[in-house]
Structures are given as C-alpha cells and as structure tokens.
Amino acid sequence: METFTTYDPEGFYDELVDENGKPRPGVELLVDKIESLPDGDLDRRQKEAEALLLKMGITFNVYGQDQGTEKIFPFDLIPRIISDDDWQPIEAGLKQRIFALNEFLQDIYNDQKILKDKVVPKDLILSSKTYRKECVGFTPPKKIWCHVTGTDLIRGADGCFYVLEDNLRCPSGVSYVLENRQVLKRTFPYVFEKSKVRAVDEYPGKLLDMLEYLAPDGVDSPTIGVLTPGIYNSAYFEHSFLSQQMGVELVEGRDLVVSDGYVHMLTTKGLKRVDVLYRRIDDDFIDPSVFRPDSLLGVKGLIDVYRDGKIAMANAPGTGIADDKAVYAYVPKIIKYYTGEEPILPNVPTYICQEKADRDYVLDHLSELVVKAANESGGYGMLIGPHSTKKEQQTFAKLILAEPRNYIAQPTISLSRVPTIIGDRLEGRHVDLRPYIIFGEDIYVQPGGLTRVALKKGSLVVNSSQGGGSKDTWVLAPGEKEEN
Structure with a gap:
C-alpha cells in the first residue's frame, strides 16, 4: 500500500500533515509507525478492525434501504489527532455555549427577557416547529434543559474550528467513539500509549452521575x-x-x-x-x-x-428550539446576552432566509452556498450549491420562497481533511467533529468525540445516513508530544 510518501493534501488543510507534507507536531510517531509497516500490513490491520467491529455488532439502521435495516458503521483506521493547544479553546468554548443555551431555554419558556429585549426576534422563536408551548412556565429539575449535547464542529482552511450546528434533542454517536477507541488501542498499542492520548471511556460513568443527580x-x-x-x-x-x-x-x-x-x-x-x-x-x-x-x-x-x-428526563422536552438552524445564527448574541462574553468558538456565517435582504442574497447565490432546512438532520433537506444542478437550485428557490422561515444558508466551507485508507493508498477525506457534552452538577466535555468522515471523494456530507464513516479522535494530553 502507498502511504505518506505519496500522500497529497491537494491544497486542503490536512490534520496530520502540513502544506509541505511534513507531519504536524504530535503525529510524528503515528506517521513513522505507518511508514515502517511491511507491505500489506496496514490493509490487514484495517480488515482486522472491521472484523472486530462486526463481531462487536457496531451497527446503525438505514431507513428506506431495501437490502435490510442494519449496516456496519464504516470505520477508517487512521486516527484524527488534536493537540492540547487546539483542544483547550474547544473545551472552553463548548462549556460557554452550552451554559448560554441552557439559560436561553429557561428564559424563553419563562420570562422571555431575551425576546422582550429584541436580541432574538420573537416571531422566529414562536413560529418554530420545535418551540413547545406545553413547556411554557416550566422549569426542569436543577434548571437543566440540555443534559446531553452533541455539537458539530468543522475546521476551515484557516485551521480554526467553527461551530456548524448544535444538537440538543437526542444526539447520537457516542457509542461509536467508545468502541472505535477500543479498536485503535488494539491496532496501534505502542503509538497510542506513547502519544499520551486522553481517555474517552469515562463517558458512561459521567452520564450515569448526571442522571442520578437529576433524581427527584x-x-x-x-x-x-x-x-x-x-x-x-x-x-x-x-x-x-x-x-x-x-x-x-x-x-x-x-x-x-x-x-x-x-x-x-x-x-x-x-x-x-x-x-x-x-x-x-x-x-x-x-x-x-x-x-x-x-x-x-x-x-x-x-x-x-x-x-x-x-420523574426527571434528559434531555428535557422543548430543547429542540435551541438547535433550530435559524436560531443557530443568533447563538453568538445569545452567548453575549447571558454571559457578557464574546463567543470563544465562532459560528459559520449564516444567512437567515426569513430576513428579506438575506433571502435575496441567497436566491442570487444558490450555486455558491449550502442551504439547510431549519429542522432537518442527517444530511437531509440540504443543497450544496457548488455540487448541485440548475434544476436542484430551482427546486430549492421555490422551497425557500414558499417557506422562508424554514431555511438558512451558509458559505461553502473548505472542510479540513484527514488521510484515509482508500483501496491501496491513502487519500484525503473531509471530516467534521462531534464532541459530547454532559450538563449535570458541572459541565463535562468528552475529550475528542466522533470524527465523521465523508468517504466519497470530494464529498462534504459526513452523515452516516449519506455514506459517511468514522475515525477515532485522539486528543493529546497537556504538554505531551511524541516520544522517540
């Protein structure tokens, strides 16, 4: 198998190698290990990993598939590695964001101060399909609404992380994080140990602690x-x-x-x-x-x-309003309103089709933008402008005009890539990152999270329902670099 000696980042921001093809700090040991493997050994390890996942029963169901309901979740052996310097602002930014969104939920179902102060448009909230009138006047146990959150992050061409969307209802995928880690620890035990990778396996214990904390x-x-x-x-x-x-x-x-x-x-x-x-x-x-x-x-x-x-419930009913994609555009203002701080993690610039000026711009630039339905997930209800046809653009223009509240648009971000095993060579594939956050007595951010990878060449859609797979995510411990 051809490995890093012929690997080409193709001008994208690559998580493992820089623009000159050199390993980034902290990943040298992994690159050296892969380069030293006998011919065919990496492919053998990949097949062994897939067999292990099959034995473990790591599956997900795909709706509407004639060939059966269950699929093995695709997995790639090459981990994604995040330095402690990169991880610290991610962790701090996620804690800040989840705290503010929780305050927002408590407010809009009770005093609605943020709406009265016109920081967020009242009609945007009250017209949302996920705003639950049944929750008005209610305060959940311990005043916590969003107990488990999966926040989707992307890394742009500038190397900076951005929040792509929030998932506060029933975010899934953490089981793959835990099982992927078990596979990688068996596949690259020496590299894993020497790289001082932070643990992810305390998540179930943290989840249980939070649920016990909620007890009546x-x-x-x-x-x-x-x-x-x-x-x-x-x-x-x-x-x-x-x-x-x-x-x-x-x-x-x-x-x-x-x-x-x-x-x-x-x-x-x-x-x-x-x-x-x-x-x-x-x-x-x-x-x-x-x-x-x-x-x-x-x-x-x-x-x-x-x-x-x-009885207590996690997550609380009504949390979906906080991950409405139109509300997402206001999260920087929401953070500022409830914390007095600037957001640590920036949003991707977003056009709200309910606003006429934004809508006009979107309709004129559909071929350049990513358009999303406000309450769809899994990669559905989406137009990726640069990869779309004129007919698809015309269809979305009609949808936007018919129901502007239900659509937002964002510039097409050049997602970072990670080397991925494709046939007999390594090729770059686009990735995102979903860290999992537990809000109980305090806020815990799992170090790393689910790296989803778009296995189709050139694709920006990483969702498993759209053919995506996953990688293990290694967050290096503070002050640790690779040891020779």
Whole structure:
C-alpha cells in the first residue's frame, strides 16, 4: 500500500500533515509507525478492525434501504489527532455555549427577557416547529434543559474550528467513539500509549452521575431507564450499549405505565417505580396525551408526572428550539446576552432566509452556498450549491420562497481533511467533529468525540445516513508530544 510518501493534501488543510507534507507536531510517531509497516500490513490491520467491529455488532439502521435495516458503521483506521493547544479553546468554548443555551431555554419558556429585549426576534422563536408551548412556565429539575449535547464542529482552511450546528434533542454517536477507541488501542498499542492520548471511556460513568443527580428530591437510589423507540431506530445499538455500560434498564414505551401519579416499569414481579429517564425519543412521540396522539412509542401521562416533579428526563422536552438552524445564527448574541462574553468558538456565517435582504442574497447565490432546512438532520433537506444542478437550485428557490422561515444558508466551507485508507493508498477525506457534552452538577466535555468522515471523494456530507464513516479522535494530553 502507498502511504505518506505519496500522500497529497491537494491544497486542503490536512490534520496530520502540513502544506509541505511534513507531519504536524504530535503525529510524528503515528506517521513513522505507518511508514515502517511491511507491505500489506496496514490493509490487514484495517480488515482486522472491521472484523472486530462486526463481531462487536457496531451497527446503525438505514431507513428506506431495501437490502435490510442494519449496516456496519464504516470505520477508517487512521486516527484524527488534536493537540492540547487546539483542544483547550474547544473545551472552553463548548462549556460557554452550552451554559448560554441552557439559560436561553429557561428564559424563553419563562420570562422571555431575551425576546422582550429584541436580541432574538420573537416571531422566529414562536413560529418554530420545535418551540413547545406545553413547556411554557416550566422549569426542569436543577434548571437543566440540555443534559446531553452533541455539537458539530468543522475546521476551515484557516485551521480554526467553527461551530456548524448544535444538537440538543437526542444526539447520537457516542457509542461509536467508545468502541472505535477500543479498536485503535488494539491496532496501534505502542503509538497510542506513547502519544499520551486522553481517555474517552469515562463517558458512561459521567452520564450515569448526571442522571442520578437529576433524581427527584428524597430519592437516594434512583431507578434509571434509557427510553428507546425500539430495535428499528437507527441508534438502537447505542441505546442498548449505553444502558449496559451504565447498568440501567433499557425500556420501550410499552414497558412503562403511569399509575398513582408515578411512572412504573412492568416487571415479572409487578410494577417498579422509575425515577429518571434518559429518553432517546423525540418530543412528538414521548406522550400521546400531550404531543402526537397517534404515537405508539411513548408513555401516556408521562408529561403530567414530569411536570409534578415525580420523574426527571434528559434531555428535557422543548430543547429542540435551541438547535433550530435559524436560531443557530443568533447563538453568538445569545452567548453575549447571558454571559457578557464574546463567543470563544465562532459560528459559520449564516444567512437567515426569513430576513428579506438575506433571502435575496441567497436566491442570487444558490450555486455558491449550502442551504439547510431549519429542522432537518442527517444530511437531509440540504443543497450544496457548488455540487448541485440548475434544476436542484430551482427546486430549492421555490422551497425557500414558499417557506422562508424554514431555511438558512451558509458559505461553502473548505472542510479540513484527514488521510484515509482508500483501496491501496491513502487519500484525503473531509471530516467534521462531534464532541459530547454532559450538563449535570458541572459541565463535562468528552475529550475528542466522533470524527465523521465523508468517504466519497470530494464529498462534504459526513452523515452516516449519506455514506459517511468514522475515525477515532485522539486528543493529546497537556504538554505531551511524541516520544522517540
């Protein structure tokens, strides 16, 4: 296999090698190791890693696929490495951002000061499909709304990290972070140890600590459940994995019932009270008596028990308004409003199609911009202008004009790349990064997160549902460089 001796960054910002093809600080040991491998050995290790992931059952479900529901999540052996100097502002910026978004959620469902002060347009919030009127006047346990967040970051051609979007509802992918790490530790044990990579495996313990912290008053040993839609959900592997790692129950809506003002789990020994739910079901489906009446996934009466403080939920219902892509454009102002600080992590410049001047610009520059539907995810509802046809641009122009509130646009960012095994050679592929943040008694940021990689040459879409894969993400410990 051809390795770094022939690797070409092709003018993009590459995470492992600089513009001269030299290894960046902290990655020399990995590059040297790969270069020293006998011919065919890297390919063998890649196949062994894939076999191990298959054995582990690291899968996700793809909706609408005729060939079956489950797929092995594609994985690339070459890790992405982030220096401590790069990681420190990421960690600080994420803590700042999540704190401010939590304050924002508490405010807009209660006093609405930020709307009265016209920092964020009132109609933008109240017209959002994810603003839940059912949550108005409510304060969740410990005043925490966004307990688990997955914030998507990208690195631009300037080498700086930017926030691409926030995910505060049911962010998925952390199980792949944990399993990818196990594979890499077996594949490059010497390099891993000598590189002093920060651990990611404390995440389940941190998640459990947060869920226990939410328990209703007077409950010392809470019963906790992970509420899943079931085996056909795309992230079911993760739901079962996390429940197993935490040693808590994995439950579906049909396993739960409201009785005597509490939520109970059906067991072979009768009803057992449940105190905390880590719910992995969207708001629409969690309680058919409050949200969608046709839902078969939720628990009738759950919201009333929640309002009465007799059960806690993570994440709180109503958090989706904070990851609405139109609201995203105002997050720098939201951070300034609630913290008095400038954002540590910048947003990508964003055009809001509800604003006439922005809309006119977007319609005139569709071939240059990335257009996104405000409440879609997984790479759906998106136009990537430079890769689109005239017909696709015309279709999106009609969509924008019909429902301008539902669309934003951003310049096409030249995403950073990481060397990736493609056939018998290494080629650069674009990546993003989703760190996971837990908000409990304090705010914890998992060192690294999920690096998603666009496996199709030239593609900027990294989502697994769109053919993307993943890499292990190594955050180097403070003051550590490679050791020879």
